[in-house]
Amino acid sequence: MLAADPTLKCVVCYARISFDGRVKDAHGIEDQHRGMTDNARKLGWLVVYRYTDNDKSASKESVVRDDFEQLLNDLATATTPEGYPIHGVMAVNDDRLYRRPSDWERYLKAFTSQEGRVYHDSNGVQDLYAEGFEIKGLVGVAMSLSETRKKQRRTRNSHRNRALRGQSVAAWRPFGWEDDKITLRPEEAKAIREAVEDVIAGASVSEITRRWKEAGFITSRGNPFQYQTVKQVLVNPRLCGYREIKGELVRDGDDQPIVGEWDAIVTPKQWFAITAKIRERGHGTGMPRGGLVHKYLLTGILRCGNVLEDGTTCNNKMIGIKANDWLKYRHAYMCKKTVDGGCNKTYKRGDKTDDAIERLVVAKLEKEAASKAKDVPDWDKADTLERAIKSRNELERRWHDDEDTAIDDEAFFRNLPVFERRIKELRADQAKHEALKAEAEAAQEDIAKSWGSKTLTQKREAIKKVLNAVVALPGGKGNKVFDPELLKPVWRTSE
Structure with a gap:
């Protein structure tokens, strides 16, 4: 086509939209490309490539626009990824291409790296080579950036004002509520x-x-x-x-x-x-902790109490195993084999062992729960927090005041962080105390009644809070009746 018509302009189109809506169907991008294709046809230009950055902001530095970066590279090499020449660029508006001065400068440098290119947007065909156009573009960018910041500021203020009125500001239906965002589902x-x-x-x-x-x-x-x-x-x-x-x-x-x-x-x-x-x-991150997920309740908690030939105790951590199919119970605990560091002399039926230890732990927890709530007194720093807030408010009043007690900007901003830091520390301490209080109140519930509904992880956590270990003594040779007296709990002390 170029051989037949050397004047033919091969152009590329760039489309971008910041928010693709909730359905994410890219209809805004399609509309932009359709409009640019129609305009190219009217101008007698041929569209040889389409660059698209959907659902991406051009005003945020943290957002990487992959196709915009590709466009700059292709303008510098003067060809599309398929090897077609680039004689010009089309966009619906210049703010689709750039909203920050750095992007404008990079785009202009790449565009003008070749002579004779054309550019078209909502204002028609533009001459980016014209004297003073670089300054004109920077003014446009500044105005666009200012308008973006105004919109962001209005949005933030609107969200905060609605929040102060107690209104819901969720864009999506929050999980747990109906579509009105007020009524519970x-x-x-x-x-x-x-x-x-x-x-x-x-x-x-x-x-x-x-x-x-x-x-x-x-x-x-x-x-x-x-x-x-x-x-x-x-x-x-x-x-x-x-x-x-x-x-x-x-x-x-x-x-x-x-x-x-x-x-x-x-x-x-x-x-x-x-x-x-x-x-x-999560040590402040809320991330999941690592470690093994155990299948059996007392894995790693039971320790072998068999006395070895040299007079020492094995003390190896016992492992949970699946019981043989012909047995009435489903799992058991055993000391590891000698090649794995154990003595292989202690074996305990799983269900009865679990039941015996659970009974001991529940009894211990119920005894502690009676006194736990009394160990968390009322928060004693409420007056301190109130005084700190009043001091901060008084500082703000004096800053805005026109009387003799007024303070200047330097004094205000020098003292404000001290009050803010103190208030923040007190609020964090209050939140920590509220959490302890809630745990104490939860501990007063019927532990025996709620124990059965706990997950395996919850039960293990509860057991490890009151027990250091359980020493399992061997039951002797032969098929012996299960004896809970051969389980020796090692309780944690207050220290």
Whole structure:
């Protein structure tokens, strides 16, 4: 075609959209390319390549636009990936190509690396080689960037104002609520409530994730639940009616958390408790912990108490094994073979061993639960927090005041971080105390009644809190009757 018509312009089209909507069907991108193709046909140009960055912002430095970067490389080499020449570029508008000065400068350098190229956008054919066009482009970028920041600021202010009014600002239906984002969806809310109680009691987020997957729950966007999405649901302050912006609870003029208009699923104490639990397990990250997932309750907790020929005790950790099919029980515990460091002399029936230790642990937990709540007194720093807030408010009043007591900007911004840091520390201490209080209240429940519904991980966590180990003494040769007296618990002391 070029041989037949040397004046033919081979152009490339660039389309971009920041948000593709909820359906993610790329209709906005298709509309842009369709419009550019129509304009190219009217101008007698031939579209030889289409670059597309769908659902990507051009104003955020952290966002990498792959096709934009490809366009710059191809402009520098003067050919498309298939080898067609590039005589020009088309875009619906210049802000589709660039919104930051650095991108404009890079694009202009790549575009003008070859002479005679054409550029077309909503303003028609533009001469990017014209004197002063670089400055004109920078002015346009500055205006575009300013408008973007205004929109972002208006959005932030709108979100905060709605949050201060206690209104829901969720873009999607939150898991646990109906489409109105206010009324609870009973089945999902029940699952969240049970998950919160179980995690506080020792269950892992991984177990909750597996449970929700097995129950067929999906996220509001229609995706299967993963560890991170479950964690996000469980630490969301919306569960107890609160709202958070950038990691801080939204508070009223009296510095109290604002309660939203939506129905709460758990109490604030429960939310503080589960948030502390999850962050503590991930050392502040909330990430799942490593380690083995055990199949049997007392694996690694039982230790062999057989006395060896030299008079020492074996003390090897016993392992759980699947019992033979002809036996009435399904698993057993045994000391490892000699080649694996054990003595292979101690064997315990699994179900009766588990039952005996569980009874001992439940009795111990019930005894401790009676006094546990008394060990967590009321938070004693409420007055200190109130004074710190009043001091910060007084500092702000004096900064805005026109009287003799007014302070200047330097004094205000020098002292403000001191008050803010102190308030933040006190609030963190208050949240930690609320979590301890919630755990103490949960410990007062009927432990024996709730024990059967606990997961294997929860039971192991509870056992390891009160037991260092259980020494299993050998029962002698032959088929002996199970004797719980041969199980010697080693209790943890308060130290």
